[in-house]
Amino acid sequence: MLEHGGRLRAAAQRYGIAEAEWLDLSTGIAPYGWELPAIPAAAWARLPELDDGLEHAARRYYGCDSLLPVAGSQAAIQALPRLRERSRVGVISPCYAEHAHAWRREGHELEALDADTAERELERFDVLLVVNPNNPTGERLAPHTLLAWRARLAERGGWLLVDEAFMDCTPELSLARHCPLPGLLVLRSFGKFFGLAGIRLGFVLAEPQLLDRLAEWLGPWTVSGPARALAKALLQDKAGQARQRQSLLRDGQRLVALLNDCGWPPSGGTALFQRLVREDATALHEFLAARGILTRLFSVPASLRFGLPPDEAGWERLRRALIDYSKERP
Template sequence: MLEHGGRLREASMTYGIPLADWLDLSTGLNPRGWPVPPLPAEDWQRLPEENDGLEEAARDYYGCASLLPVAGSQAAIQALPALRPACRVGILSPGYAEHALAWHRAGHGVIPLAPEGIDSALAELDVLLLIHPNNPTGHAFEPARLLAWHARLAARGGWLVVDEAYVDATPKLSLAASCPMPGLVVLRSLGKFFGLAGARVGFVLAEPALLEALRERLGPWAIAHPSRHVARLALQDADWQAATRERLMREAARLAGLLAARGLAPRGGCALFQWLRAPEAARIHEALARRGILARLFAEPASLRLGLPPDEADWIRLEQALKEITP
């Protein structure tokens, strides 16, 4: 199993700081997620049914008629590679490692690529897989460029797979509205922008035939009844979405500014996290952890990812800690 952010219990043991005292910035999830209401008991007691309005709400939100709800985009990440015979897959590096692992395990040849190397590599690839914006670098492309790459791949039966887990705050970057097209697969998640990571709800946007094959693999009742309920309400809450978009953009700029002011200018980022590269990343990570602030440390390249603090007191706490640990 690969290591991920959000391992607060482990950090709590390592540094001897009670769970409740931590400021967890290790995940890149919206810390003020969609407010979940109390759920009716039947959500827990009855099997979920498909005509409950979730798909409809998702079609409206994503602007795409052909989609499949899955138990978090991780379910799709693991199932997608089985839908193609062994082929050559180009994956952005550095990037969220679960993709490369899943394609490698399914017997595909995985070729790591730099963003500027994609154009020249495309002729060699059957599948191009992008996390967009990229995690953890925050790198983003012009959607027109992505569509041009898709056209080249699709012309010879290839796929462009775009993991848009972090795109919700910047919908202009998304290819969701271009779906469905042959050879285009878009993955969406309710974990990040909506802050509903525990619900394990995501969507695959693609052609109906591909979705049917995916559904066959994932089986019935893929998503828990309460999760379906909460996801539908969150997707329908346009007011909350608009206000959240605005707030996240503001806070992302604030976080980038805060880091830059301490000589830790981020190399990249998006609405939900900032990414900074520093040879002393491990030292900064540990110094923050000693102060009860958990960042996400990457070894290769040596770098840190920091999510947004939930409220004003936490912002001040982060600023204070950064002041203490930087010259």
């Protein structure tokens, strides 16, 4: 399996620091949420029902009538390559590595692209994979650009697959409201924005026929009853969503300002993370880890991704560590 952020237990063992003493900034998951509603006892005792209101709440939240709940968008990432015959797949890179890994594992031919190359050479591909906003670069592609690519691909039976895992704070850039369109597939993550990664829930937005094929392949009861009940309540909580969005946008800018104050302007990011490209990224990663601060290290190019601290103590701890490092390595 590929390596991801959030491997706190492994970091605790490696650096000899107890798990409870870490400031984990290695993921792009919201570090806070809101008070969770009670889960009905029936959700634990019975098999999940498909008419419990989750899909209705999700349709209203995403503005799309054609969607399928899955056990995290990762489940769809792994399954979708199995629904196409061998294809030529372009991947706007760098991006979340599980996409390329899943398509390559199923025997598809992959090629890394940037946005300009994709625009010029789209006709060479059957599938184009885009993470928007991009993880880890934070790059955003305009909806009109993506929709134009979708139309060109769909003419030949191709797909535009857009992973919108970090889109919730910028819904105006989402393609969700344009679904379903031929050849358009949109993945949405529930856990990142709502701060509930452990719930393992995501949604696929696409044409009904394609969702039927995906549902058949995944099988029944892919999302647990408690997860369905909890997600339904939060997807209906518009006031809570507004507060969460405001908090994340504010703290995302605070993280940009903190890095700028250290003389290290980030190269890009979203409300949930910022990316710092530095030749000494490995040294900075190790320096922070030795102080119980976990970041996500990337080797090509050498860079770190910082998530958001959960509280004022975390912000101050990060600030002091960055200042200490800048004194040692200006």
